[in-house]
Amino acid sequence: MRILQIGAGAVGAAAVAIAARREFFESYVVADYSTARADACVPDARFTSATVDASSSSAVAELCRAHGITHVFNAVDPRFVMPIFEGALEAGADYLDMAMSLSTPDESAPYSRPGVKLGDDQFARESTWTDRGRLALVGIGVEPGLSDVFARYAADHLFSSIEEIGVRDGANLEVEGYAFAPTFSIWTTIEECLNPPVIWERDRGWYTTEPFSEPEVFDFPEGIGPVECVNVEHEEVLLIPRWVSAGRVTFKYGLGNEFIEVLRTLHKLGLSSADPVQVGNVRVSPRDVVAACLPDPAGLGPRMRGKTCAGTWVRGLDTSGAPKEVYLYHVVDNEWSMREYGHQAVAWQTAINPVVALELLASGTWTGTGVLGPEAFDAVPFLDLLTEYGSPWGMR
Secondary structure, three states: OEEEEEOOOHHHHHHHHHHOOOOOOOEEEEEEOOHHHHHHHOOOOOEEEEEOOOOOHHHHHHHHHHHOOOEEEEOOOHHHHHHHHHHHHHHOOEEEEOOOOOOEOOOOOOOOOOOEOOOHHHHOOHHHHHHOOOEEEOOOEOOOEHHHHHHHHHHHHOEEEEEEEEEEEEEOOEEOOOOOOOOOOHHHHHHHHHOOOEEEEOOOEEEEOOOOOOOEEEEEOOOOEEEEEEEOOOOHHHHHHHHOOOOEEEEEEOOOHHHHHHHHHHHHOOOOOOOOEEEOOEEEOHHHHHHHHOOOHHHOHHHEEOEEEEEEEEEEEEOOOOEEEEEEEEEEEHHHHHHHHOOOHHHHHHHHHHHHHHHHHHHOOOOOOEEEOHHHOOHHHHHHHHHHOOOOOEEO
Protein backbone atom coordinates (compact mmCIF):
# COMPACT_ATOMS: atom_id res chain seq x y z
CA MET A 1 0.00 0.00 0.00
CA ARG A 2 1.35 3.39 -1.07
CA ILE A 3 -0.65 6.20 0.57
CA LEU A 4 -1.06 9.82 -0.44
CA GLN A 5 -2.55 11.92 2.34
CA ILE A 6 -3.73 15.33 1.21
CA GLY A 7 -3.89 17.74 4.13
CA ALA A 8 -1.47 18.35 7.00
CA GLY A 9 -3.70 20.31 9.35
CA ALA A 10 -4.83 19.23 12.81
CA VAL A 11 -6.44 15.96 11.71
CA GLY A 12 -3.85 15.22 9.02
CA ALA A 13 -0.94 15.66 11.41
CA ALA A 14 -2.63 13.41 13.98
CA ALA A 15 -3.23 10.73 11.32
CA VAL A 16 0.47 10.70 10.44
CA ALA A 17 1.43 10.31 14.11
CA ILE A 18 -0.94 7.35 14.42
CA ALA A 19 0.14 5.69 11.16
CA ALA A 20 3.81 6.07 12.07
CA ARG A 21 3.34 3.39 14.77
CA ARG A 22 1.98 0.82 12.27
CA GLU A 23 3.64 -1.34 9.61
CA PHE A 24 0.88 -1.99 7.06
CA PHE A 25 2.05 0.41 4.32
CA GLU A 26 5.10 0.65 2.07
CA SER A 27 5.23 4.44 1.72
CA TYR A 28 3.26 7.46 2.85
CA VAL A 29 3.28 10.87 1.12
CA VAL A 30 1.95 13.85 3.09
CA ALA A 31 0.86 16.67 0.76
CA ASP A 32 -0.41 20.15 1.56
CA TYR A 33 -0.55 23.58 -0.06
CA SER A 34 1.99 24.60 2.60
CA THR A 35 5.40 23.03 2.11
CA ALA A 36 6.39 23.82 5.69
CA ARG A 37 3.28 22.22 7.14
CA ALA A 38 3.76 19.04 5.08
CA ASP A 39 7.45 18.88 6.00
CA ALA A 40 6.64 19.23 9.70
CA CYS A 41 4.52 16.06 9.59
CA VAL A 42 7.22 13.70 8.33
CA PRO A 43 8.33 11.42 11.21
CA ASP A 44 10.59 8.81 9.53
CA ALA A 45 11.99 7.50 6.25
CA ARG A 46 8.74 5.81 5.19
CA PHE A 47 7.15 9.26 4.90
CA THR A 48 7.83 12.01 2.40
CA SER A 49 6.29 15.45 1.92
CA ALA A 50 4.93 17.19 -1.17
CA THR A 51 2.97 20.28 -2.16
CA VAL A 52 -0.31 20.05 -4.02
CA ASP A 53 -3.22 22.20 -5.16
CA ALA A 54 -6.15 20.25 -3.69
CA SER A 55 -8.60 22.15 -5.90
CA SER A 56 -7.05 20.61 -9.05
CA SER A 57 -7.96 17.01 -9.91
CA SER A 58 -5.16 16.91 -12.49
CA ALA A 59 -2.61 18.00 -9.88
CA VAL A 60 -3.83 15.25 -7.55
CA ALA A 61 -3.66 12.66 -10.34
CA GLU A 62 -0.16 13.80 -11.34
CA LEU A 63 1.09 13.49 -7.77
CA CYS A 64 -0.46 10.00 -7.52
CA ARG A 65 1.32 8.84 -10.65
CA ALA A 66 4.64 10.34 -9.59
CA HIS A 67 4.63 8.27 -6.39
CA GLY A 68 2.83 5.13 -7.57
CA ILE A 69 0.00 5.79 -5.12
CA THR A 70 -2.54 3.05 -4.43
CA HIS A 71 -4.72 4.89 -1.88
CA VAL A 72 -5.57 8.60 -1.58
CA PHE A 73 -6.59 9.77 1.88
CA ASN A 74 -8.40 13.12 1.81
CA ALA A 75 -7.71 15.08 5.04
CA VAL A 76 -8.76 18.58 3.97
CA ASP A 77 -11.97 20.62 4.07
CA PRO A 78 -14.97 19.12 2.23
CA ARG A 79 -14.91 21.89 -0.40
CA PHE A 80 -11.98 19.94 -1.92
CA VAL A 81 -13.71 16.55 -1.91
CA MET A 82 -14.66 16.41 -5.58
CA PRO A 83 -11.30 17.37 -7.16
CA ILE A 84 -9.44 14.92 -4.89
CA PHE A 85 -12.09 12.24 -5.47
CA GLU A 86 -11.84 12.72 -9.26
CA GLY A 87 -8.03 12.95 -9.20
CA ALA A 88 -7.74 9.62 -7.39
CA LEU A 89 -10.06 7.96 -9.91
CA GLU A 90 -8.14 9.46 -12.82
CA ALA A 91 -4.91 8.01 -11.43
CA GLY A 92 -6.42 4.57 -10.76
CA ALA A 93 -6.12 4.81 -6.97
CA ASP A 94 -8.61 3.97 -4.24
CA TYR A 95 -9.91 6.85 -2.14
CA LEU A 96 -10.92 7.62 1.46
CA ASP A 97 -12.39 10.75 3.01
CA MET A 98 -13.82 11.91 6.34
CA ALA A 99 -16.42 14.30 4.94
CA MET A 100 -18.43 14.04 1.73
CA SER A 101 -19.20 16.35 -1.17
CA LEU A 102 -21.09 19.49 -0.17
CA SER A 103 -24.84 20.01 -0.19
CA THR A 104 -26.93 22.77 -1.72
CA PRO A 105 -30.20 23.67 0.03
CA ASP A 106 -33.44 23.56 -1.91
CA GLU A 107 -34.10 27.14 -3.03
CA SER A 108 -37.86 27.18 -2.53
CA ALA A 109 -38.23 25.02 0.61
CA PRO A 110 -34.84 24.73 2.36
CA TYR A 111 -36.33 23.72 5.73
CA SER A 112 -38.63 20.98 4.53
CA ARG A 113 -36.97 19.19 1.62
CA PRO A 114 -33.32 18.65 0.67
CA GLY A 115 -31.78 19.99 -2.50
CA VAL A 116 -28.44 18.45 -3.41
CA LYS A 117 -27.59 16.26 -0.42
CA LEU A 118 -24.22 15.61 1.16
CA GLY A 119 -22.47 12.99 -0.96
CA ASP A 120 -24.88 13.18 -3.91
CA ASP A 121 -22.11 14.25 -6.28
CA GLN A 122 -19.98 11.28 -5.21
CA PHE A 123 -22.77 8.70 -5.38
CA ALA A 124 -23.60 9.99 -8.87
CA ARG A 125 -20.18 8.67 -9.94
CA GLU A 126 -20.58 5.25 -8.29
CA SER A 127 -20.99 3.27 -11.51
CA THR A 128 -17.74 4.69 -12.88
CA TRP A 129 -15.82 3.66 -9.75
CA THR A 130 -17.39 0.20 -9.92
CA ASP A 131 -16.65 -0.21 -13.64
CA ARG A 132 -12.99 0.66 -13.03
CA GLY A 133 -12.73 -1.72 -10.09
CA ARG A 134 -11.82 1.03 -7.65
CA LEU A 135 -13.11 1.79 -4.16
CA ALA A 136 -14.12 5.15 -2.73
CA LEU A 137 -14.65 4.65 1.01
CA VAL A 138 -16.49 7.80 2.02
CA GLY A 139 -17.17 9.26 5.46
CA ILE A 140 -14.59 7.30 7.45
CA GLY A 141 -13.62 9.79 10.15
CA VAL A 142 -15.24 9.57 13.58
CA GLU A 143 -18.54 11.24 12.67
CA PRO A 144 -19.18 10.15 10.00
CA GLY A 145 -17.11 6.99 10.25
CA LEU A 146 -16.93 5.23 13.59
CA SER A 147 -20.52 6.28 14.29
CA ASP A 148 -21.57 4.45 11.11
CA VAL A 149 -19.54 1.38 12.11
CA PHE A 150 -21.45 1.38 15.40
CA ALA A 151 -24.75 1.45 13.48
CA ARG A 152 -23.73 -1.58 11.43
CA TYR A 153 -22.54 -3.43 14.56
CA ALA A 154 -25.85 -2.77 16.32
CA ALA A 155 -27.85 -4.00 13.33
CA ASP A 156 -25.77 -7.17 12.94
CA HIS A 157 -25.30 -8.18 16.58
CA LEU A 158 -27.66 -6.40 18.98
CA PHE A 159 -31.06 -5.88 17.33
CA SER A 160 -33.65 -7.83 15.37
CA SER A 161 -35.29 -4.56 14.28
CA ILE A 162 -34.32 -0.92 14.76
CA GLU A 163 -36.77 1.88 15.35
CA GLU A 164 -34.29 4.74 15.60
CA ILE A 165 -30.58 5.46 15.19
CA GLY A 166 -29.35 8.76 16.58
CA VAL A 167 -25.73 9.82 16.34
CA ARG A 168 -24.95 11.96 19.40
CA ASP A 169 -21.77 14.00 19.82
CA GLY A 170 -20.86 15.84 23.03
CA ALA A 171 -17.90 16.99 25.10
CA ASN A 172 -16.87 18.86 28.22
CA LEU A 173 -13.78 20.38 26.60
CA GLU A 174 -12.56 23.81 27.62
CA VAL A 175 -9.88 25.92 25.93
CA GLU A 176 -7.99 28.20 28.29
CA GLY A 177 -7.20 31.74 27.20
CA TYR A 178 -9.76 32.11 24.40
CA ALA A 179 -13.28 33.50 24.46
CA PHE A 180 -14.11 31.47 21.33
CA ALA A 181 -11.86 28.71 19.99
CA PRO A 182 -13.43 25.87 17.96
CA THR A 183 -11.51 22.60 18.33
CA PHE A 184 -12.28 21.67 14.71
CA SER A 185 -12.13 23.47 11.37
CA ILE A 186 -14.39 26.53 11.65
CA TRP A 187 -14.91 26.41 7.87
CA THR A 188 -16.43 22.93 8.18
CA THR A 189 -18.27 23.80 11.39
CA ILE A 190 -20.03 26.75 9.75
CA GLU A 191 -20.96 24.62 6.76
CA GLU A 192 -22.54 21.78 8.69
CA CYS A 193 -24.16 23.84 11.45
CA LEU A 194 -25.85 26.52 9.35
CA ASN A 195 -27.10 24.30 6.55
CA PRO A 196 -30.57 22.74 6.97
CA PRO A 197 -30.21 19.51 8.98
CA VAL A 198 -31.41 16.35 7.26
CA ILE A 199 -33.53 13.66 8.96
CA TRP A 200 -34.41 10.21 7.60
CA GLU A 201 -37.71 8.44 8.23
CA ARG A 202 -38.67 5.13 6.68
CA ASP A 203 -42.12 6.32 5.59
CA ARG A 204 -40.97 9.76 4.47
CA GLY A 205 -37.41 9.45 3.22
CA TRP A 206 -35.02 12.36 3.68
CA TYR A 207 -36.37 15.74 4.74
CA THR A 208 -34.91 18.89 6.27
CA THR A 209 -35.60 21.11 9.25
CA GLU A 210 -34.39 24.39 10.76
CA PRO A 211 -30.78 24.60 12.00
CA PHE A 212 -30.41 23.77 15.71
CA SER A 213 -33.91 22.24 15.85
CA GLU A 214 -35.29 19.58 18.25
CA PRO A 215 -33.02 20.30 21.24
CA GLU A 216 -32.63 17.43 23.68
CA VAL A 217 -30.41 16.79 26.70
CA PHE A 218 -28.26 13.69 26.22
CA ASP A 219 -26.30 12.19 29.12
CA PHE A 220 -22.80 11.37 27.85
CA PRO A 221 -20.64 8.72 29.56
CA GLU A 222 -17.31 8.74 31.38
CA GLY A 223 -17.92 11.89 33.38
CA ILE A 224 -18.98 14.21 30.55
CA GLY A 225 -22.59 14.23 31.70
CA PRO A 226 -25.71 15.94 30.32
CA VAL A 227 -25.25 18.13 27.24
CA GLU A 228 -27.96 19.79 25.14
CA CYS A 229 -27.78 18.51 21.56
CA VAL A 230 -29.43 19.90 18.44
CA ASN A 231 -30.00 18.79 14.86
CA VAL A 232 -27.05 19.47 12.54
CA GLU A 233 -26.51 18.50 8.90
CA HIS A 234 -24.24 15.45 8.85
CA GLU A 235 -23.29 12.58 6.58
CA GLU A 236 -24.49 9.72 8.81
CA VAL A 237 -28.12 10.57 8.06
CA LEU A 238 -27.33 10.24 4.35
CA LEU A 239 -25.21 7.09 4.74
CA ILE A 240 -26.78 4.85 7.39
CA PRO A 241 -30.18 4.33 5.66
CA ARG A 242 -28.42 3.05 2.53
CA TRP A 243 -27.15 -0.05 4.36
CA VAL A 244 -28.94 -0.28 7.71
CA SER A 245 -32.72 -0.63 8.09
CA ALA A 246 -34.11 1.82 10.65
CA GLY A 247 -37.33 3.71 11.18
CA ARG A 248 -35.56 7.03 11.81
CA VAL A 249 -32.00 8.39 11.63
CA THR A 250 -30.79 11.69 13.11
CA PHE A 251 -27.56 13.49 13.98
CA LYS A 252 -27.40 15.82 16.98
CA TYR A 253 -24.40 17.79 18.18
CA GLY A 254 -23.76 19.24 21.62
CA LEU A 255 -22.80 22.77 20.61
CA GLY A 256 -23.88 24.85 23.61
CA ASN A 257 -25.88 28.08 23.55
CA GLU A 258 -22.86 30.38 23.27
CA PHE A 259 -21.45 28.51 20.28
CA ILE A 260 -24.85 28.54 18.56
CA GLU A 261 -25.25 32.29 19.12
CA VAL A 262 -21.79 32.97 17.65
CA LEU A 263 -22.71 30.97 14.54
CA ARG A 264 -26.03 32.77 14.22
CA THR A 265 -24.30 36.13 14.53
CA LEU A 266 -21.73 35.23 11.87
CA HIS A 267 -24.60 34.23 9.60
CA LYS A 268 -26.56 37.46 10.23
CA LEU A 269 -23.50 39.54 9.41
CA GLY A 270 -22.78 37.59 6.22
CA LEU A 271 -19.51 36.30 7.66
CA SER A 272 -20.53 32.67 7.18
CA SER A 273 -20.51 33.04 3.39
CA ALA A 274 -17.90 31.20 1.35
CA ASP A 275 -18.52 33.46 -1.66
CA PRO A 276 -15.76 36.09 -2.14
CA VAL A 277 -16.52 39.77 -1.61
CA GLN A 278 -14.52 42.80 -2.72
CA VAL A 279 -12.41 44.34 0.08
CA GLY A 280 -10.29 47.19 -1.25
CA ASN A 281 -8.24 45.76 -4.08
CA VAL A 282 -8.74 42.09 -3.23
CA ARG A 283 -11.57 39.55 -3.24
CA VAL A 284 -11.82 37.40 -0.14
CA SER A 285 -14.26 34.87 1.32
CA PRO A 286 -15.77 36.11 4.62
CA ARG A 287 -15.61 32.57 5.97
CA ASP A 288 -11.90 32.41 5.22
CA VAL A 289 -11.43 35.67 7.13
CA VAL A 290 -13.22 34.19 10.16
CA ALA A 291 -11.00 31.09 9.97
CA ALA A 292 -7.86 33.24 9.72
CA CYS A 293 -8.87 35.24 12.81
CA LEU A 294 -9.36 32.17 14.99
CA PRO A 295 -6.60 30.01 16.50
CA ASP A 296 -5.44 26.98 14.52
CA PRO A 297 -7.15 23.91 16.08
CA ALA A 298 -3.85 22.02 15.73
CA GLY A 299 -2.21 24.28 18.30
CA LEU A 300 -4.96 24.23 20.95
CA GLY A 301 -4.02 20.93 22.60
CA PRO A 302 -1.87 22.34 25.43
CA ARG A 303 -4.70 24.74 26.38
CA MET A 304 -7.49 22.15 26.25
CA ARG A 305 -8.97 20.22 29.15
CA GLY A 306 -11.66 17.55 29.17
CA LYS A 307 -13.05 14.73 27.05
CA THR A 308 -14.85 14.38 23.76
CA CYS A 309 -17.40 11.65 22.99
CA ALA A 310 -18.70 10.37 19.67
CA GLY A 311 -21.36 7.70 19.61
CA THR A 312 -24.48 6.10 18.22
CA TRP A 313 -27.69 5.67 20.20
CA VAL A 314 -29.93 2.86 18.96
CA ARG A 315 -33.35 1.67 20.11
CA GLY A 316 -35.53 -1.15 18.86
CA LEU A 317 -36.06 -4.84 19.57
CA ASP A 318 -33.23 -7.13 20.62
CA THR A 319 -32.57 -10.54 19.09
CA SER A 320 -35.25 -12.10 21.33
CA GLY A 321 -37.84 -9.47 20.41
CA ALA A 322 -37.68 -7.48 23.67
CA PRO A 323 -37.28 -3.67 23.76
CA LYS A 324 -33.64 -2.60 23.83
CA GLU A 325 -31.77 0.70 23.89
CA VAL A 326 -27.98 1.15 23.74
CA TYR A 327 -25.38 3.85 23.23
CA LEU A 328 -22.17 2.71 21.54
CA TYR A 329 -19.45 5.28 22.05
CA HIS A 330 -15.81 6.31 21.87
CA VAL A 331 -14.32 8.76 24.36
CA VAL A 332 -10.93 10.46 24.12
CA ASP A 333 -9.39 12.41 27.01
CA ASN A 334 -7.35 15.38 25.79
CA GLU A 335 -4.75 14.86 28.52
CA TRP A 336 -4.22 11.29 27.26
CA SER A 337 -4.03 12.15 23.54
CA MET A 338 -1.60 14.99 24.21
CA ARG A 339 0.59 12.84 26.43
CA GLU A 340 0.59 9.81 24.13
CA TYR A 341 0.60 11.46 20.69
CA GLY A 342 1.04 15.22 21.11
CA HIS A 343 -2.31 15.92 19.40
CA GLN A 344 -5.55 17.34 20.77
CA ALA A 345 -8.46 15.00 21.40
CA VAL A 346 -10.93 16.08 18.70
CA ALA A 347 -8.38 15.89 15.90
CA TRP A 348 -6.89 12.63 17.19
CA GLN A 349 -10.30 10.97 17.55
CA THR A 350 -11.16 11.89 13.97
CA ALA A 351 -7.79 10.78 12.60
CA ILE A 352 -7.53 7.30 14.06
CA ASN A 353 -10.48 5.92 12.10
CA PRO A 354 -9.23 6.38 8.51
CA VAL A 355 -5.88 4.91 9.58
CA VAL A 356 -7.66 1.82 10.98
CA ALA A 357 -9.65 1.58 7.74
CA LEU A 358 -6.49 1.82 5.63
CA GLU A 359 -4.97 -1.07 7.58
CA LEU A 360 -8.09 -3.18 7.04
CA LEU A 361 -7.91 -2.45 3.31
CA ALA A 362 -4.19 -3.26 3.24
CA SER A 363 -4.80 -6.67 4.84
CA GLY A 364 -7.74 -7.45 2.57
CA THR A 365 -10.09 -7.69 5.55
CA TRP A 366 -12.22 -4.96 3.98
CA THR A 367 -12.69 -5.13 0.21
CA GLY A 368 -15.09 -3.60 -2.27
CA THR A 369 -15.59 -1.44 -5.33
CA GLY A 370 -17.76 1.58 -6.00
CA VAL A 371 -18.69 4.40 -3.61
CA LEU A 372 -19.29 2.80 -0.21
CA GLY A 373 -19.84 4.05 3.32
CA PRO A 374 -18.47 2.38 6.48
CA GLU A 375 -21.81 0.59 6.96
CA ALA A 376 -21.08 -1.52 3.87
CA PHE A 377 -18.36 -3.46 5.75
CA ASP A 378 -18.22 -5.87 8.68
CA ALA A 379 -17.94 -3.78 11.84
CA VAL A 380 -16.21 -6.33 14.08
CA PRO A 381 -12.73 -6.22 12.49
CA PHE A 382 -12.77 -2.43 12.67
CA LEU A 383 -13.77 -2.33 16.34
CA ASP A 384 -11.23 -5.02 17.21
CA LEU A 385 -8.42 -3.14 15.46
CA LEU A 386 -9.47 0.14 17.06
CA THR A 387 -9.02 -1.53 20.44
CA GLU A 388 -5.65 -2.95 19.34
CA TYR A 389 -4.57 0.62 18.53
CA GLY A 390 -5.05 1.39 22.23
CA SER A 391 -8.33 3.29 21.97
CA PRO A 392 -11.19 0.99 23.02
CA TRP A 393 -14.87 1.70 22.47
CA GLY A 394 -17.69 1.30 24.96
CA MET A 395 -21.38 0.44 25.17
CA ARG A 396 -23.98 1.63 27.66
